[in-house]
Amino acid sequence: MKNIFLSAIVATATLASCSTVSSILQNTFPYNATVLVTSGSPADTTLSAVSAAQSVTQLTGAGANVKDIRVSNATISVGSSSSIGLFKSVKVYLSNNGADEVLVASRENIPDNVGSSVQLDVNTSQTLDRIMKSGSVQQRMVYVLKQSPTSDMSVKTSVGFSSVPITN
Template structure:
């Protein structure tokens, strides 16, 4: 009888701790997408490129367990052979299949000597619950180049989200 009671206590503790760990892990999560700026893209013209990214369900496996999803930080980066100084401005939008586009982060007047990584100004007032739980989230980068690149440049967008665990 003691073994049965002890087993029940251990099983309950294990289930509760797994749920707690899952909630902690889901409170912050990254969201990455990569877009390609092709060689010869025109300068001083607004351009855009779309990349399919991941939804919360793909990232955590249980997106229904979080709510109040907001942007906490956003960066764009290129490999060390390039500089983000080639951009005049960058805006990142998220949408579900091309509709309901929402501005996530942006940066205007990017300096020439910025380097290969840049933090963006985030839209922290917007909630992204429904958008991030949708099955097909797309990241769209809208940008203006200062000069036309001579080679293709792969730009990685990384967005950090905060969320609150749902309690039943």
């Protein structure tokens, strides 16, 4: 009887810890996308670049188990030989393959000497459940350059999301 009771306690603790770990993994997840800003791109002009994204199902493997997906943080970075200071402004949008586009992060008046990465201001006011669970998420980066780049620049956006587990 003692062994059955002890086994039940161990099994319960194991299941609870697995559920907790799964919940933590599903509550925060990253998304990275890369776009190319080509050399000779005009300055002082609004430009945009599109990058295919991943849905929450592709990111966590369990998209049906989360809700209230919101942006928690966002950064933009370039290689160490370039500077984010080349940009005047950046806006990052996510959409369901071009439909239902939502501004998720932006930054205006980027300083010249900012370095190779900068934190973006995030839009936490909207939930992104429908977009992130659609299976056909796409990112569009809208930007204005201070000057034309002399070589192609690979620009990486990293967006972190938070969510709440569905506990039905």
